[in-house]
Amino acid sequence: MNASQRREGLIALLRSDRNPTMGDLALELGVSVRTVRRDVAALRLRGMDIEGERGRGGGIRFARFAPLPPLYLEEHEAVGLWLSVQLSHLVSGIPFSRGSQTAVNKVLASLPEQRRRNLRRLAERIIVAGTASENIRASMGETVPTLLSAFERCFSEGRCLGFDYQDRKGARTRRRIEPHGIFVDVPVWYIVALDLDKDAIRMFRMDRISNPRALRQGFEPSQEVLETFLAETDAPASRRLSGG
Secondary structure, eight states, rough: OHHHHHHHHHHHHHHHHHHOHHHHHHHTTOOOOHHHHHHHHHHTTTTTOOOOSTTOOOOOETTSSSOOOOOOOHHHHHHHHHHHHHHTTTTTTTTTOHHHHHHHHHHHHHHHHHHHHHHHHHHHHHEEEEEOOOOHHHHHHOTTTHHHHHHHHHHTTTTEEEEEETTOOOOOOOEEEEEEEEEEEEEEEEEEEETTTTEEEEEEEEEGGEEEEEEEEEEEHHHHHHHHHHHHHHHHBBBOOOOO
């Protein structure tokens, strides 16, 4: 996390109205209290009215009548928010769920135009189909902890992904792919990809992947890969980014 990202995180914590102490903020951000003090000073120099309570245990916050800084979302945060709402649609009758799509549309509409376009391009590569069959759910294993960070980096930055893969028959192979899309069949998700060694579109289940690693080779995400995948698999209609 660089200084800019850390300070945006600090702003988000101060927005929460919990009156956190410097120690609380340092723990949340994974840095020292000294670093938090420097970041607070930097935000004050940017014109943000941040006040603190003197004495042991005193917290800091935005001044009571000070205007709050505009909301800033990283692309991966905005995609995560949108995806969470789409997944909530698969569970019927959740209290307060009816306003979730309207709320996320308002958040997305507040983003700068370029960021909104980038978000749309990412979200259009995510296919939320429905819920997995009982057999699929029963066979689901654990996802290796390193997969999410490696995949998110490759998916967002247009980088190829390497990993070891075990198919449903237990055969193990080493793969190099272009990760063009995500296919979600709750609670299972798959990578929709172009297999570089086979020159073919393939789908890889997340719990059968091990030793994931970002490769140096880049690629240009292609909607055609996803459309071909949908046509060949007769997959259910996908949920796409709407509004904003």
